[in-house]
Amino acid sequence: MFVDRIKVYVKAGNGGNGCISFRREKYVPKGGPNGGNGGDGGSVIFVADPGTSSLVDLKFNQHIDAEHGGHGLGSDMHGNRGEDLYVKVPPGTVVMDINNDNYQICDLDEPESEIVIAQGGKGGRGNRSFATSINRVPRQAEEGYPGEELVLLLELKTIADVGLVGYPNAGKSTFLNSVSNSGAKTASYPFTTLNPIVGTIDFPDFTRITIADIPGLVEGAHENIGLGHHFLRHIERTNNLVYVLDMNGTDGRDPLDDLVKLKEELELYEEGLSDRACMILANKMDNPASEENLERLRKETDLTIFPVIAELRDGVDEVLEFLHKRVMELKKSKVKHVPKLKNIYRKEGAVVVDLEADGDDFALSSDDDFDFDVEDLDYDDFYDDIDEDEV
Numbered sequence: 001m002f003v004d005r006i007k008v009y010v011k012a013g014n015g016g017n018g019c020i021s022f023r024r025e026k027y028v029p030k031g032g033p034n035g036g037n038g039g040d041g042g043s044v045i046f047v048a049d050p051g052t053s054s055l056v057d058l059k060f061n062q063h064i065d066a067e068h069g070g071h072g073l074g075s076d077m078h079g080n081r082g083e084d085l086y087v088k089v090p091p092g093t094v095v096m097d098i099n100n101d102n103y104q105i106c107d108l109d110e111p112e113s114e115i116v117i118a119q120g121g122k123g124g125r126g127n128r129s130f131a132t133s134i135n136r137v138p139r140q141a142e143e144g145y146p147g148e149e150l151v152l153l154l155e156l157k158t159i160a161d162v163g164l165v166g167y168p169n170a171g172k173s174t175f176l177n178s179v180s181n182s183g184a185k186t187a188s189y190p191f192t193t194l195n196p197i198v199g200t201i202d203f204p205d206f207t208r209i210t211i212a213d214i215p216g217l218v219e220g221a222h223e224n225i226g227l228g229h230h231f232l233r234h235i236e237r238t239n240n241l242v243y244v245l246d247m248n249g250t251d252g253r254d255p256l257d258d259l260v261k262l263k264e265e266l267e268l269y270e271e272g273l274s275d276r277a278c279m280i281l282a283n284k285m286d287n288p289a290s291e292e293n294l295e296r297l298r299k300e301t302d303l304t305i306f307p308v309i310a311e312l313r314d315g316v317d318e319v320l321e322f323l324h325k326r327v328m329e330l331k332k333s334k335v336k337h338v339p340k341l342k343n344i345y346r347k348e349g350a351v352v353v354d355l356e357a358d359g360d361d362f363a364l365s366s367d368d369d370f371d372f373d374v375e376d377l378d379y380d381d382f383y384d385d386i387d388e389d390e391v
């Protein structure tokens with residue numbers, strides 16, 4: 001089973017209570033306070049685990065509770081720290097706070113990234129911690145603080161470089177299987193694929209692209225007809241969309257008509273979504289009617305069209321080459337060059353920051369038009385890297 005939307009209750013551990021206790025020994029009748037502190041409660045931590053592909057390990061309405069901290073004891077014994085609870089979720093999981101208008105707490109879109117979803121409560125201090133020179137016998141201790149508690153909506157939004165969009169039976173899974181080992185089931189009936197399946201393609205230059213087989217769209221998908229939202233959600237995060245058309249026009253369909261309607265569905269779900277279409281995979285070109293449809297299609301659209309017989313792997317390499325190039329170019333343009341700090345010093349009262357980016361040196365001075373206040377800068381991290389004398 002594949003689950004991509006689930007509600008869970010999350011509760012971090014409470015801190016343990018502090019203890020009130022006094023040293024009592026045979027020859028020490030009036031011993032000092034020795035009540036230990038309570039241990040901190042464990043936190044609930046979500047981890048984006050690449051080995052997890054669906055939220056199926058969690059049950060709807062499941063309670064996810066981290067361990068409480070132990071209470072403090074006499075003889076200065078502190079309570080044990082509650083253990084943190086790590087919960088594996090698939091990369092691409094969006095975490096929302098149900099009690100706060102589905103406010104988005106985080107988006108675990110980076111594999112291996114983790115976030116403390118609910119912070120464990122701090123342990124209370126025992127009476128030993130309250131002793132002062134004035135009050136040597138404090139009869140006072142703190143209770144542990146409660147751990148954070150949340151009701152969450154987890155939603156998985158597939159992350160892939162390319163998304164295959166098409167009507168049921170167009171041949172999306174057949175294509176993906178022909179180029180990757182996705183193992184998507186193919187069959188001659190619609191809705192064979194019910195969940196997004198991501199195939200990975202490795203290239204000889206050690207780059208890789210991922211292609212998601214997004215289940216068949218139907219008219220009205222934007223209104224959630226045919227589980228439309230369930231499918232469309234996974235297109236939101238795919239930067240390159242490929243329209244997969246059945247050029248045969250099986251079941252009385254017309255590929256040109258399909259193209260118009262697919263575009264329409266995307267736009268109705270989210271304005272501008274259809275701008276992400278980068279090509280048309282004109283499939284099932286193994287039929288005489290297909291050639292004629294292809295000619296008509298060429299006149300109707302400016303998108304690059306690749307005629308393909310997915311079933312025979314005919315033409316699929318050209319498609320891969322095109323997608324590979326496109327994805328890599330997009331990725332390259334997104335790389336941010338973070339400037340490297342070389343030096344900070346004062347010059348005539350102004351703070352000057354020397355930076356290096358892309359092999360070029362440049363300097364910023366507080367005399368320049370900064371849109372932040374130099375005094376507000378946190379230099380601590382910078383100072384670690386540079387010579388104290390120069391500052």
Ligand SMILES: Nc1nc2c(ncn2[C@@H]2O[C@H](COP(=O)(O)OP(=O)(O)OP(=O)(O)O)[C@@H](O)[C@H]2O)c(=O)[nH]1
Pocket residue numbers: 166167168169170171172173174175185186187188189190191192193194215216217283284285286308309310311312
């Ligand atoms: N003639 C012909 N049939 C094809 C070709 N590619 C796929 N098919 C057939 O079309 C049918 C549907 O293929 P799928 O890959 O399951 O289609 P899909 O788009 O994944 O369909 P859903 O998962 O239902 O959305 C299967 O019977 C395939 O064998 C092709 O190039 N030529």
Ligand SMILES: [Mg+2]
Pocket residue numbers: 172173174184185186192193213215
């Ligand atoms: Mg399929």
